[in-house]
Amino acid sequence: MILKLSALAVAAALVSACGKEEAKAPATATAPAAPAPVAEMVVKLGFAAPLTGPQAHYGKEMQNGVVLAVDEANASKPMFGDKPVRFELMSEDDMADPKTGTSVAQKLVDEGINGMIGHFNSGTSIPASKVYSDAGIPQIAMATSPVYTAQGYKTTFRAMTSDTQQGSVAGKFAVEKLQAKKVAIIDDRTAYGQGLADEFEKAVKAAGGEIVKREFTNDKATDFSAILTNIKGTAPDLIYYGGADAQAGPMVKQIKQLGIEAKFMGGEMVKSPTFVSLGGEAAEGAIASLAGVPLEQMPGGTDYAARYKAKFNSDVEIYSPYAYDATRAMIEAMKQAGSAEPSAYLPKLAAIQFAGITSSNIAYDEKGDLKSGGITLYQVKGGEWTVMETVQ
CATH class of the missing domain: 3.40.50.2300 (Response regulator)
Known part of the structure; x- marks a missing residue:
């Protein structure tokens, strides 16, 4: 009987102690968890x-x-x-x-x-x-x-x-505005250079001009004396180059050195400060076309x-x-x-x-070509590229 009472007393004491411990902890509201950051x-x-x-x-x-x-x-x-x-x-x-x-x-x-x-x-x-x-x-x-x-x-x-638009505008401009009736063409045989030269040739012929010589080089060359000598005998009014400024710069120098009196023209890869720097005084008067307006x-x-x-x-x-x-x-x-x-x-x-x-x-047609955009012709004057005309 004493043992039973002691056990009951211990149990009661534990319950009482637990109750007091719980009473000591104030009731608080659980703070909402911060939202997890969204991964970038x-x-x-x-x-x-x-x-x-x-x-x-x-x-x-x-x-x-x-x-x-x-x-x-x-x-x-x-x-x-x-x-x-x-x-x-x-x-x-x-x-x-x-x-x-x-x-x-x-x-x-x-x-x-x-x-x-x-x-x-x-x-x-x-x-x-x-x-x-x-x-x-x-x-x-x-x-x-x-x-x-x-x-x-x-x-x-x-x-x-595309070159179709640029070449056609440049070829027509060469014949009708620059009065170039006899035209020689050189290209670097890259997809860009040859493609642009092909479109330019078509436009020259369509405008009534004559292609007196078509020559080619490559995009690593620096000596053009042989092909320019061949061109000289045809007495062209204009030499068109389809390619980059790294070749066009030395080319205009050699044109001048050979005494060829022909205008020089190229595409947008020629219309750069690098071309003017490489060509020096021989770059003066050179003409280039570029997509869009200035x-x-x-x-x-x-x-x-x-x-x-x-x-x-x-x-x-x-x-x-x-x-x-x-x-x-x-x-x-x-x-x-x-x-x-x-x-x-x-x-x-x-x-x-x-x-x-x-x-x-800015919008594309069904092929992925830009729907609009003019072509601007530029000329080197005083060592700087200046605007000649924009064709829309």
Whole structure:
């Protein structure tokens, strides 16, 4: 009986102690758990162009335009639905070489890019386009060769007008405005140079001009004395070159040294400070065509030039505004789709319409060519490229 009472007493004491302990703890409301941060979505944009070698200045300026567009997009804190997004640029050097370009394309695809800006040259853009098409990845290239968008790939888009438009305007201008009735043509046998020269030749003939000589070189050459000597005997009014400034600069010097009295003309790869520097006094009077209107006449050209200068401490040359608009077009298509999945935003890109730097209406036709854009002719005067005329 005593043992039973003791056990009961102990139990009662424990219950009492527990009750007192509970009484000591004040009743508090449970604080709601903080929402888990939403993971940032990284969207990979590929880029490729010549970043080394004689065409590196083209590629680096193009890259600058892409970098500026990506940085500005990230600064705006973009969202796909409720997910924060950060764009990441993955750049590769294709060395303006078709074989390297294809390898670079496959590397970027394997690394999981969501979209591609580039390549620069038609000769690299065309073979690389199959790699991107097979992977279903949209590509906006600087390529101007008509072949690029004539392949029928749904993933190919242009950042500039094609050689068909540029060559036709330049050829007609040469005959009708420059009074060049006898024309000699040289091209560098690249997809760009030969394609542009072909379109120029067609336009010269259509305007009533005569092609007195057609010669070719390559994009590594520096000595053109043999082909220029052949051309000299035909006494041309104008020599047209389809190719880059690295060859055009030495070429105009040799034209002058041989005493050839002919105007010199080229495409947009000639319209650069590098050409003027390489050509020296012989560059004076040279003429070049370039897609679009002059920078100062572009809808956002003046403001873009100031932003570009502030970021890179250099002036806009040729290609960066087009690369900037191409990058913005791709990013805008992704925003509209709310997704970086290529199959989701590709239809949005094909139907895109927005006000860019280079045009007040960036839009593509069914092939991926830009729907609008004029051609401007420039001439070197006093060591500077100056506007001659814009043809819309």
